[in-house]
Amino acid sequence: MYNSIVDGSFSQHWQKKMRRGVFFGGLVLGFFICIYFTPYQGPLPFGADVTTRVKSRIVCHFTEPESDFCEMHGDIRILGNSSTIFIPDFRVADMFTKNNLSGIKPYARKTDEIALEHVRQFSFSQEMPRCTQNHRVPAILFSIGGYTGNYFHSFTDVVIPLYTTSRKFNGQVQFLLADKNGSWTTKFQVVLKKLSNYEAIDIDKEDGVHCFPSMIIGLKKYKELSIDPLTSPDYSMTNFREFLRSSYYLKREYAIRLGSKEKRRPRLLIISRKRTRTLMNEHELARSNISEVSQLVNSCDVLMGVHGAGLTNIVFLPKNAVFIQVLPIPSGDFERIARTSFGDPSETMNLRYLEYKISEKESSLIQKYPLDHEVFKNTHTIAEKGWFYFKSMYLENQNVKLDVLRFKTTLLEALQMLSM
Template structure:
């Protein structure tokens, strides 16, 4: 009996242990299943968050071969320090009047929304306030607006706001980035323009028609929902007035210059060596009227002519077709730092660019034209204006920081710096000193 009692208790304990083990095993299974679901859900959330720009990667790696993608709609983040760019493939619905891009998805429960400005100067907080903000909505298909017009052609959405109207920014912020972004489509792409400025689209009509076979759509005026299966939001940009050939799509500024030469039917590809011909080298002095103008440009022109140049002093007109052909006839272009020097893109190879750098602008002015000129297969010369040649002399006390330390003025704020050195400074060149620069230019075009 004692044995039976002991056996009975042992059996009972064993049975209880088995029950406990089964319960424990069941609990482990439930917990494991729950954790898998949670982890899976978290992974989906993370994937969508990455794809939808809530944690967008800035400075996307150079693309070699297939691009990286984060979700079923194939949203590629092509942003860098200069511009925010998304390439989207899938169900895209654009409502221009509300400035909204809807990315329709069959996934339930993951609505996302963020804003972007499609202008290639995102580091400039001041100007981005004048660019229309667009909302990107990633949401379930049933909650997205119905398509009214469907397109099989891809689209590029970009802004012509910002600094548009200044020729340097027209090229740096718009035309070169638009070339980088649209050229791979070989014309089979539709431009959706926000902040549309009619003078801009009219001025660059020839270039725009070469990049796209279709009429531009003023997307801000569209009340209907336009639908695409592929679009690029924003413009790819590399640097000031240039292209990095090692970055996708692996174009170069020389390729851009060839594109312009073909677009405007420019005759001269390279300058002639004047040593072997009887024609005097031609020099264009870009005239300015409002700020940073040469007070003695007639005297400078006579000096250059006396040294052997055929000289013309002209203000650049707005008709780019005329300007392109006109500038292409010159061997040397000269001007005070400003947007007019942007026209060097139309010069023949090996031509010379002379930039007159106003007092206090040495560090600021140099990167805008010096490096681009060399990358464009042009020769660059700079002439730094001394205080004695500047109209700033006498406007401030002798020991003023304006004379002693322009860099310190710049650190106090660009608007104040601009007011002093850019907007309220004119120049009278010392012809005796400037003569050396002209002789260097003459030697370059004649050797």
């Protein structure tokens, strides 16, 4: 009926013009309706409260053996000098209450009470204070307290977990450092700058409220000097060592192969200890920073040393190099600790591993105790007196003087490995 009326009143030319006008008029009207009824989605003004517009999501992991950590998405705010994290989600308090926790200490050694004495605890609140600084990138909050004064713990408790946690952000992540130590950040500044495009924030001293679109609190740790291939399938210790090689501009990817066309002789590096478990027949000690040490270690084909933090430098060795760990206890009781700390990890780094177990006569303890003493013959009884007594006896009050002729067999084995 409509078409017949229009046909009788207007020519075909005017009918087409009217239909086009109605069509475009409808588009314009729809556009203005959308603009009018759609909430504003542009950049928020400084200090704006976005609680009602962003739905929060939080996942906390409390069953990991080494660390508790949380992943938070939404409107996350932190007031550093009060150690408080703000998130508009009532479930946070319930999560911590059910796990008998009042907060989280972002350090990857959660069962070690002594380590955690030097780690700040962060609590959570639903009260949302006004932002004083907005950030467009995610944040990772972690502590460099604990045992990070120790070279081994710096790598296994912080550097490696930080690598697996932050690498996926490709530099677009803000580090928040709790329990900041100036010497630590200076020592590892190359790693920090390689993993983040932003200057790390000493969060303990911040009296303003920093706001982030997401935040990871704490670092997930697998084992000593190791990366879990199941939960971190995109990363491995091989990847981590390539990361270090790139960060410190290390030249050598592979150790020498004896019998090849390369004419130079293999190089042996002996790791020094300054206080205990020293090699008493070692003639000099060297003090170097990580950049210098990494270059030195990377230039060598064999690294050896008495069990201790200095052996962490194996991370800088070229592939297929040989690592010799000297066990400072004339007994098999210490083998598990030595294996867990350095032996097993070294094999995931594409290194060849050897152990040298000292004899009683190679220990300085022989000057204090007779050969038939329990210190030599029954280390189980020493261990039963507690870790600190065991540690004091064998790790803090013992030095090693290698029998060169006896040790020669191990060196020959290392040379044979380099020819494979």
